[in-house]
Amino acid sequence: MLRNDLTPMQYRVRFLDGDIERTHYTDDRRYYEQLIARHGHLTDLRIEPLALTTEQQQRLDALPAGLTPHDAGIYVRYGTAEDEESPHYDAALIAAYHRAQAEPAIKAERKRAEALGVVHNGIRYAGDPSNRQSMQEALMAADDGGMTVFSAWKDSDGSYHDGVPVADVRGALRKIGQRRAHLIGLEAQYVAAVADGQMDGSELDWSTPHD
Template sequence: MIKDDMTPYRFRVRFEDNGVERTHYTDDRRYFEQLIAAHGHLSGLHIDPLILTPEQQQRLDDIKSAGLTGHDAGVYVQHGTTEAEDTGYYDAAKIDAYHRSMIEPSVRCQRKMAEVAGVVINGVRYAGDAGNRQALQEAILAADDGGMTVFSAWKDSDNQYHVNHPVSAVKDALRKIGQRRSALIALEALYVAQVADGTADLASLDWTTEYD
């Protein structure tokens, strides 16, 4: 966010790396445009002008002559603490929030991947990703508007077809997907804190819920 000369970078760059949200700061937007274009696992590029909030600008003004590295200055401007403990600007309480912000994108990505499995009801799988949740809502709305009690043909998330599939079953599935998603979000919050403080390993998080 802040360069070694204590000036902000011009742009904030956001993209996904295999589903994990990444944020970088740069003066050279073309570098990231070329990077994302050259690598298939990178997607969703957003480049915006970097504009500091009044609070962030005040923090930057406070540390301009403190001799900090660009990295510590950027952490301080964003979070109110430096990562290094010997700067005079270290805040033990705020550093925890910084560590959580570093872990959160990776944990969130795992949670979203866990959502995809969805739920299985009477042998029929209903995926839990955002696109399928929207599709289920649209199907239920159409059924209610048309006074339907069954779908004459229903294609499940394993590409299997079902004749005269009950609308009530789809409603039940959407409800249980929501319950499972809420449980996964609760696990996400727990795991962000645990990975940040070193009591859990990012590579071995268990996303099992009571709704599986």
């Protein structure tokens, strides 16, 4: 976030590494443009001018002496030093930093679990945003047309089903929503536990009562 002279870098850069969001700070936007162009698993590049909040600017203007650029960047962003021995260390504030470090990978895991969706009356319905939107659109069309049955329905495994009740699709969408809410609750618990060092981020259980 800060250069070696403790002034802010010019850009905040965000992109997806697979399905994990990465955030970096740089003066060289061209480096990241070339990086994403060379590697197919890196996508969704977003580069924007780095704008400090009022609180961050105030902390930058009154930086404690002796901080390295890394520690100063954490102090400006979160209001605390990382070193527990520092007089500027704040356990509650550093927890926010640790959560921010843990969240991207856990959020990506939650989204993968969410995408699996549900099986409702023998038909699998994926839970990813695109399929949720498709289900909502199909139900709106059914409501507008007074339909009670879809004459043909293509499930999330690519199989076709004849005569699927509209009520079944509505029930599946409701079940997907309930499962998603439960997964988001697990994500919050896991982010807190991993950030606290109470849990290994590689051993997360995403099972829910709605599976």
